[in-house]
Amino acid sequence: MAYVANGTTINIGNTTNTSSPATYTSLIEVTNISVGGLNGATIDVTSLTNTIRTAVLGQVDNGTVSVSAFLPPTDNTLLGVLKPSGYVNGTYRNFKITFGGSTSTGSEMKFDGFVTALNISAGIDAAVTADLTIRIKGAITWTG
Numbered sequence: 001m002a003y004v005a006n007g008t009t010i011n012i013g014n015t016t017n018t019s020s021p022a023t024y025t026s027l028i029e030v031t032n033i034s035v036g037g038l039n040g041a042t043i044d045v046t047s048l049t050n051t052i053r054t055a056v057l058g059q060v061d062n063g064t065v066s067v068s069a070f071l072p073p074t075d076n077t078l079l080g081v082l083k084p085s086g087y088v089n090g091t092y093r094n095f096k097i098t099f100g101g102s103t104s105t106g107s108e109m110k111f112d113g114f115v116t117a118l119n120i121s122a123g124i125d126a127a128v129t130a131d132l133t134i135r136i137k138g139a140i141t142w143t144g
Contacts, residue, residue, distance in 0.1 A: 013094035022094050029070035037063025062136040071128040092137055107144035112137045
C-alpha cells in the first residue's frame with residue numbers, strides 16, 4: 001500500500017549531526033518535498049579473461065532534497081534557514097522527513113545537509129513562495 005502524501009513533514013534539527021539527539025522544528029506551509037539524485041558510481045572491473053562485462057559499486061551520492069513552501073512571516077524555522085547565517089555560510093543542519101505524517105504509519109528519513117539554492121517568488125495576486133535545495137551530506141538513516 002502506498003503512503004499518502006498528506007501529513008508529510010520536513011523538520012530542521014537544532015544540531016549539526018544526525019548521531020546527536022536533536023530537537024526538531026517542522027517547516028510550515030510546505031507544498032512539495034522531492035528527494036532526487038540518489039545514485040552510485042559504476043566502476044568497470046572487466047578483465048581480458050571475462051566473457052561479459054563486470055562492475056562494482058563505487059561512491060554513493062545521496063543527492064538533494066527540494067522543498068517548496070509558502071513563505072509565511074511567522075515561520076521562524078524557514079526564515080532562519082533562509083537568512084545569511086543559515087544559508088550563505090553553508091552551515092550543516094540535520095533534517096528529518098516523515099512521509100505519511102507519522103512514524104507509526106509512514107517512513108522517516110534523517111540526514112545532514114546544507115542549503116545550496118534558494119529562490120523566492122512574489123507576484124501580483126500570488127502568495128510569496130520559497131524554493132530551496134538541500135544537499136545531503138553523508139549517510140541517510142531510514143526508519144519505518
